[in-house]
Amino acid sequence: MGEDKKVIFSGIQPSGAITIGNYFGALKNWTKLQDEYNCLFCVVDMHAITVRQNPAELRQQARDLLALYIAVGLDPKKNIMYYQSHVPQHAELAWILNCFTYMGELSRMTQFKEKSSKQGQNINAGLFTYPVLMAADILLYQTDLVPVGHDQKQHLELTRDIATRFNQTYGDVFKVPDPFIAKVGARIMSLQEPTSKMSKSDENPNNFISLLDDLNVIKNRIKRAVTDSEKEIIYTADKPGVKNLLDIYSCSTNKAIAEIMPGFEGKGYGDLKKAVADALIAEIEPIQKRFQDIRKDKAYLDDIIKTNTDTAKYLADKTLRKVKKKIGFPQ
């Protein structure tokens, strides 16, 4: 880690398939950060078990996600990419921070309120303290910036509050992180209900496209995507289906909306869908090829996991040792 660069931390849960929403909203943007910042990209498997997971699937999805990080272009020599569960300092710090977080604060978290109302069967304590584990992830590495989507902003605010509270008692132990707002990238919406965000846990598979989906499936999902009863291709919030397709096209071609619109003048929705499917496939196909190669090479992936975990542990332990000392745990 170069000393002069700012630290960025982010993570994705290995629960379910990684969608083009995750890709255009997070992963693709991360690849642009790797030269300018010291980045840690975590596979947050401990967060994933707040919902029941099939063990074999969880293990496979975690490994797939790590391989996908590399396949999209994140260099395992430049970035620290690892499994959260391999670095026990996350859980240790999370416990300590639990004691610096109020029930009232956690009760106000929108995501907890939403998930606990949906997940009536298994409202476990982990679901409630989830944001504290996230705070531990971030604060362990003296993170400056956290690229997060809209839905995680409240958790980042809480992280800042916890860090500030701890620092007020014990001195400057934690860096107070700021959100990182990406310059480009779009919020990709559900294909059938384009007013809600594309989600990998959606029950209707027609709503999302996974990065690893068969190319024909991708083509068909785009073909079936909801538009509207009009004809004109216009980029406006009043036409969420068309807008979403244009966003996917813009992200896939690395061109701004203003740049792509003239090409669609006088064209119909059928043309739009064909263009979107072609552009998306051109973007995804090479990622899928790289993914298959990486996933086959067991020794390569194992070596990356080991080296990166060691680095993460070393950095995390620096902060954790300081925290334990400040609190008064016996040395």
Ligand code: TRP
């Ligand atoms: N909670 C985040 C999500 O569901 C994932 C996450 C866990 C995360 N720890 C993090 C994101 C730390 C940024 C930083 O999207």
